[in-house]
Amino acid sequence: MSFTYQAGTPFAGDGIKDVSGTIHDGSYTAIIGHTGSGKSTILQHLNALLKPTSGTVTIGDKVITNETNNKNLKPLRQKVGMVFQFAENQLFEQTVAKDIAFGPQNFGVSEKDALALADKMVAMVGLPHDVLEKSPFDLSGGQMRRVAIAGVLAMQPEVLVLDEPTAGLDPAGRHEMMTMFERLHREQGQTIVLVTHQMDDVADYADTVWVMAEGRLIKTGTPREIFSDPAWLKANQLGLPKTAQMAQQLIAKGFHFDPRPLTETELADQLLPQIGGGQHG
Amino acid sequence: MDKLLLGRYIPGHSWIHQLDPRTKLMASFYYIGIVFLANNWQTYLMMFVATLFMIWLSGIRIGFFLRGVRPLIWLILFTVALQVLFVRGGMVYWHWGWLWITKLGLINGAFIFVRFVLIIFMSTLLTLTTQPLSLADAVESLLKPLRVIRVPVTELALVLQIALRFVPTLMDQTTKIMNAQRARGVDFGEGNIFQQMKAVVPLLIPLFVSSFTTADELATAMEARGYQGGDDRTKYRILRYHQRDWIAAAGMAVLTGLLLLLRAY
Numbered sequence: 001m002s003f004t005y006q007a008g009t010p011f012a013g014d015g016i017k018d019v020s021g022t023i024h025d026g027s028y029t030a031i032i033g034h035t036g037s038g039k040s041t042i043l044q045h046l047n048a049l050l051k052p053t054s055g056t057v058t059i060g061d062k063v064i065t066n067e068t069n070n071k072n073l074k075p076l077r078q079k080v081g082m083v084f085q086f087a088e089n090q091l092f093e094q095t096v097a098k099d100i101a102f103g104p105q106n107f108g109v110s111e112k113d114a115l116a117l118a119d120k121m122v123a124m125v126g127l128p129h130d131v132l133e134k135s136p137f138d139l140s141g142g143q144m145r146r147v148a149i150a151g152v153l154a155m156q157p158e159v160l161v162l163d164e165p166t167a168g169l170d171p172a173g174r175h176e177m178m179t180m181f182e183r184l185h186r187e188q189g190q191t192i193v194l195v196t197h198q199m200d201d202v203a204d205y206a207d208t209v210w211v212m213a214e215g216r217l218i219k220t221g222t223p224r225e226i227f228s229d230p231a232w233l234k235a236n237q238l239g240l241p242k243t244a245q246m247a248q249q250l251i252a253k254g255f256h257f258d259p260r261p262l263t264e265t266e267l268a269d270q271l272l273p274q275i276g277g278g279q280h281g
Numbered sequence: 282m283d284k285l286l287l288g289r290y291i292p293g294h295s296w297i298h299q300l301d302p303r304t305k306l307m308a309s310f311y312y313i314g315i316v317f318l319a320n321n322w323q324t325y326l327m328m329f330v331a332t333l334f335m336i337w338l339s340g341i342r343i344g345f346f347l348r349g350v351r352p353l354i355w356l357i358l359f360t361v362a363l364q365v366l367f368v369r370g371g372m373v374y375w376h377w378g379w380l381w382i383t384k385l386g387l388i389n390g391a392f393i394f395v396r397f398v399l400i401i402f403m404s405t406l407l408t409l410t411t412q413p414l415s416l417a418d419a420v421e422s423l424l425k426p427l428r429v430i431r432v433p434v435t436e437l438a439l440v441l442q443i444a445l446r447f448v449p450t451l452m453d454q455t456t457k458i459m460n461a462q463r464a465r466g467v468d469f470g471e472g473n474i475f476q477q478m479k480a481v482v483p484l485l486i487p488l489f490v491s492s493f494t495t496a497d498e499l500a501t502a503m504e505a506r507g508y509q510g511g512d513d514r515t516k517y518r519i520l521r522y523h524q525r526d527w528i529a530a531a532g533m534a535v536l537t538g539l540l541l542l543l544r545a546y
Contacts, residue, residue: 044460049460049463071471074466074468077463077464077465080464081464082460084460089457090465090483091487092483092486102483106467137490152465
């Protein structure tokens with residue numbers, strides 16, 4: 001499918017071109033690429049906020065084309081929960097509880113059930129119970145982000161789409177958020193689509209990677225496949241995860257890795273015998 | 282949101298684009314003033330040709346100008362209808378109660394229609410070929426004489442410039458928040474008037490909050506860089522009249538002369 005911004009004006013610009021791919025149920029897909037490569041444009045197609053200029057998007061049993069009517073998209077939007085960049089900007093209610101309950105209520109959940117969901121989700125995103133009655137605007141930026149994420153989780157979507165959910169958070173907060181998403185994926189089989197610039201997160205959590213450049217999908221594969229070619233990554237203005245960087249530096253010093261480690265644990269496991277730590281156990 | 286034409290600059294290097302923004306601003310106002318001098322088909326035809334010539338000079342497709350007319354078409358048709366139905370004179374073609382369709386009414390209606398179109402084309406030409414910030418500079422420069430009577434011209438110009446500068450930012454922000462709320466199941470522009478009003482709340486509150494944050498951050502950033510208002514500030518973009526500005530002024534003068542010559546008295 002392709003998408004052109006402002007088609008038919010001198011401002012027309014290609015968003016994405018001839019992108020074709022499948023995101024499987026229950027997968028954890030990371031979409032990476034240089035700024036302006038079309039990542040966010042793809043995301044907006046996943047719940048029909050944008051419709052393809054040509055081609056089709058199929059989500060579950062719903063097919064979206066250029067001609068799709070804007071009505072009756074609600075069931076689709078409930079299925080695909082979308083956490084936008086700087087999601088804290090979407091907060092508006094008087095209390096945190098009401099804001100989290102807003103999404104589910106739009107999709108027909110009763111107020112009582114929605115507030116119960118809010119109660120559950122606040123705990124899930126790691127906020128204390130007493131924020132529920134506070135105004136979202138009295139919270140810190142990081143806490144607001146969590147409330148916004150809770151608001152999307154409360155919709156109980158089948159697919160969770162995350163657009164740089166940890167941008168601007170401190171390292172501890174980042175780790176906590178990413179672990180929370182990982183738990184959702186592992187324990188509840190939540191399908192996740194993550195757009196990120198953090199190669200470490202890609203290596204640690206994703207099972208499939210899409211690489212975008214200039215509006216095209218130029219490579220798909222497992223993180224191991226994608227990160228096995230540092231020169232190619234660099235040519236596309238992408239980096240390696242820190243662990244892979246370290247491994248590469250060690251290889252230059254005569255160490256051997258097979259396969260190339262991606263996570264800290266893998267790196268440590270392969271490194272230990274080589275530095276003689278293995279014998280001591 | 283992308284369809285907002287008013288204030289939408291189309292980059293280019295045409296003769297019109299290169300005119301001093303002050304010239305363009307004054308010429309547009311002047312032109313809209315002299316359109317009212319036209320009162321017979323010769324003068325309207327001349328103004329129409331002159332407008333088309335300026336549009337041709339700008340190198341922008343006529344479609345953009347027609348699109349500028351579209352949002353006002355009902356107002357125009359309403360005014361034309363009033364003229365056609367209520368002005369009486371000359372041959373009567375149709376008549377029912379107070380409503381008359383007469384020769385004079387039809388002619389007046391046609392003239393009003395052309396007048397509207399000319400005015401819209403001209404103001405569209407101004408906004409399509411001039412960056413909003415240049416326009417703000419032009420306003421500041423033209424208002425300068427008012428400083429004598431203590432009008433805070435530079436401050437007003439700053440307010441205008443900042444407001445213009447943040448129109449695209451606010452539009453981006455609006456799109457983003459609308460998307461986020463749509464993803465949470467809000468239907469904008471659907472349902473009855475009460476449902477629609479309710480749907481606007483989740484859009485307006487975040488928009489207000491982010492505008493205040495942006496304003497606050499901007500003020501801090503300006504102070505951090507030592508901004509001080511006042512009349513002594515120098516400018517990066519200095520406005521100067523060139524030869525083509527005088528040509529434009531002469532063109533307007535010739536047009537006025539011809540109008541005065543050809544119009545019916």
